Amino acid sequence: MSTKNRVVSASIVKPSSSRWELFILLAGVIGLLAATGSYVLKYGQEGSTQELQSWQVSSFSDLSEADQAIYSALYTAQEDIGWIQYEIGPWPNITDLEEYLVPPFVKDISWANTGSVQWDYRDVVQEGEMQGYTLYHGNMGTAENQSAYIVVIGHLHAGNTMSNHNTIWIHENPEQDMPVTSKTQSLVLEGWMNVVPYSGRDELERLKGTGL
């Protein structure tokens, strides 16, 4: 068979939709990146993202292990203190709180493992004024990186059962004495740091972005 008359033709055959496929691929990648970015913005930052003043620390990220354990107990104890006061009349002293088994005041293994902090209290009813406060103070703890602590229970009215605001403070010196006053400015000047809780409410707002 002769090959003289055979016509050989060759051409490059491109996939008919190469540009289209590339476009889809790029769009997919961009979409994926956008979705990932959106997710990371919403959920990517785990944990506390609180804005703090120079005289504040976060309960979530700034406390030593002993301080965090004591703070968690104090945070719940604030509620107990109000209840016990409602039951017994005066604001409970340290002996009362021990009898009611309220940590961190009760001297059990947890108390021993978190530095055996010594607690005392002062109940202040300001004569002639509408406000008073009860202050619980803990110091002389022996755990690693231990602080001193105060809980300020603000009374709605002097000596009243109602409490309008409570705050918890720590001091880097574990031997720090009880402050003379509960006023914020004085506490800050003495080196006390207000502990800001990271509560379920904060986490919920971070996750769902809603005020509840």
Next chain:
Amino acid sequence: MLKKGFLPTLVLVSLSLLPLSACARLNIGVTLHPYYSFVANIVQDRADIQPLIDSGYNPHGYSPQPADIKRAFELDVVVVNGIGHDEWAFEILQAAGRGDDLPKIYANNAVALMPVSGNDQSVNAHTFISTTAAIAQVYEIAKGLGALDPENEDFYRSNARKYAKHLRSIKAEYMPDIAALDSTNFKAATMHGAYGYLMQEFGLQISAVVEPRHGVEPTARQLAGTIDEINATGVTVLFAEQYFASKLADTIEDETGVKIYSFSHISDGDYSAEHFEVDMRRNIEELRRALEFSASLNSSEEADS
């Protein structure tokens, strides 16, 4: 003269105008076993409690079922963890069209959260495996229910207080025995990152958590890293899961020589008022046994030296 049937009609109309608290018991939805126990102890016989899901399901990564959606229609309020342990509940409520209108009590609103042990960023959602954080939630739930049912508000608050005292007394029962044990060298790891709150309230720490993230098993590489960490830090005790069996615990025991104990996640079995305290007793007893073992190692070392 009144027409026949007028009086019954008048009574019915009057009843329909009364607030919910005066004429109906609350039907309270709960997402997790501990919340059933908390609510049962708060409301006692004055309200109904409806778990959103049947018992026997693992609450980690639960997929809503049609029956769950039906139940959600009938609720007056739901008590939720809300910080990552019952996200499926929101799917159920959304599917039932109750996502917006159903009042929700976020039990953790008044709990100071802590990170997962060994992970300084991720929030530990297991606040219900602890006495102190549980009590904070009991108070929060009682307040929320009292606001919805003012007629029983004092009753709920009083019961919350009694229940809190009872839970503290359970913990106190074990304290003398635990205090007698030398916990100086107690070093523990857990399979699941759920037990930080429980250990924290005994002033103890967790040295390592096997799961890299909540409900996620480690890869071979991550497991090897954890085994190295356990060996390097001198961990002698590993707390596995009572309900969620895993061969990983056996592997780690073989590779490190740790002694295995198990904690309850308090999320299995029948829903009951006593479930929380029964499982918490068991957890504290298991912790006591682990501390006893650790103390015995200290005694052996002292005898050898």
